Amino acid sequence: MLDGVRQWLVESGAEPTPARVAQALREQGRVLGDAEVLGAAEQLRSELVGSGPLEALLADPSVTDVLVSAPDRVWVDRGGGLELTSVFFPDAAAVRRLAQRLAAVAGRRLDDARPWADARLPDGTRLHAVLPPVAVGCTCLSLRVVRLRAFTLGELVAAGTVPPGGDRVLRALLGARLSFLVSGGTGSGKTTLLSALLGLVGHAERIVLAEDSAELRPDHPHVVRLETRPANQEGAGLVTLQDLVRQALRMRPDRLVVGEVRGPEVVHLLAALNTGHEGGCGTVHANAAADVPARLEALGTAAGLDRAALHSQLAAALSVVIHLVRDRSGRRRIAEVHVLERDPSGLVRTVPALRWGAEAFVRERGWERLRGLLHGESGESGESGGSGGSFEGGRHG
Incomplete structure (x- = not known):
């Protein structure tokens, strides 16, 4: 009918x-x-x-991701891991039609000649779709829902993402204008945490965001948002993240933010952070905080920057790595905070400063260096641990 x-x-x-x-x-x-x-x-x-059978799921405020892998396999993530829903499509053709229509709404091509699309829908939802035969059996559709309002740091403490008292350390990190990266795996909450932290930036400061897909929504009165653009069907009009970082530097940013460092833009970002642009930040995919230097080295090498030059710039540009994980229960939390230092060979490595604790951050051997950085000192040596500082959010391990 x-x-x-x-x-x-x-x-x-x-x-x-x-x-x-x-x-x-x-x-x-x-x-x-x-x-x-x-x-x-x-x-x-x-x-x-609309979004067909998925409309009710996308309207649920507790849903962060909707994934379709078959007409009768629709999954959602409500923060506790993936759950199979009772939602279904009539057939595989209906999934394909929905994916193609959503891609068209986002201004992307999705057909046999270009069987995948990565785009942002008008309401901010992140879309990724892959058509058969690349996706075996059925069109695969992934939708990531972007909150209209960023979480506050207090809400992240209440949710268990930040341990009790850990918000004082993070506030001090922003106040000291230290450059940092938020690392973690897919879906670990990197964008959520970074949005919350950017909301702590002083209202007199200008934040310039450069992103592949505009997902960061900090609660701040002065934010400039730049987004990449794919080439059109004639192969013209491509705007890369590298282009955006270069343009952002000419827009008088007080804080330069790269939504996700994943390519040649790492060269321009490190160069910017070495030329007076304090407090820059971004996210990066990594398995652990200790892996971040190697990850950046791989990206820099692919962009033509030799190893020694990259580590020299990295040592001067970046101060802190905040690493997020998702535990077996599905809860996202800050697993560790590392500071950067050079080893005897001149290469940069990370040193654990804080790690997750149920009652508070637990201090590690890099705590004194981090404490010095937060106080505006060199961080090579610091006062003995205590609770006299305004950001003492950890306890000794």
């Missing part, structure tokens, strides 16, 4: 209003009551201009 109505609407170019749906049903010789007509109209409206 709905296929026939859909075909009639396409051929006539009519909007899927209840009246038009009723007319389409009459054209097919069907007689239905008001409730059935309204139900058909709503289902068609959802399919043609």
Whole structure:
């Protein structure tokens, strides 16, 4: 029935209003009551201009991710890991139609010639889709819901992402204008934490964001947001993250932020942080804080920067790495905070300063260096541990 109505609407170019749906049903010789007509109209409206069967899931404020791997395999993440839902599509063709329509809404091409798309929908939702035969069996659709309002640091403490008292250390980090990276795996909460931290930046400061997909939404009155753009069908118009970082440097940023460091833009970011742009930050994918120098080295080498030059710039540009993990229960939390130092060979390595504790951060051997940085000292040596500082949010291990 709905296929026939859909075909009639396409051929006539009519909007899927209840009246038009009723007319389409009459054209097919069907007689239905008001409730059935309204139900058909709503289902068609959802399919043609909404997100189809996924609409109710995306409207749920507790849902952060919606993943479709088959017509009857729709998963959601509500913060406690993936859950299989009772939502289903009629067939694989319906999943493909929805993916292609959402991609078109985002201004992306998705067809047999270009079987994948990565884009941001008008409401901020992050879309990724892959069509068969690249995706075996059925179109794979991934939707990441972006909160309209950033979490506050207090809310992250209450949620267990930040340990009790840890917010004082993070506030001091922002106040000292230290450059830092938030590292972690996919879905570990890097963007959420970074948005919350940027909300602590003084309101007299100008934040310039450069992102592949505009996901950072800091609660701050002076934010400039730049977003990359893919090439059009003729191969023109490409704007890369490297381009955005270069342009951001000309926009008088007090804080330069790269949503995710994943390519040649690392060269421009490190150069910027070495030329007076204090307090810069971003996110990076890494398995542990200790792996961040190697990750940046790989990106820098691919961009043509030799190893020695990259480590020299890294040592002067970056001060702290905050690493997030997702534990077995699905909870996101700050696992460790590291500071950077050079080893005898001149290469940069990270040193654990704080690690997760249920009652507070537990101090590690790099705590004195971090404490010195937060006080505006060199960090090579510091006062003995105690609770006299305003940011003493840890305890001795």
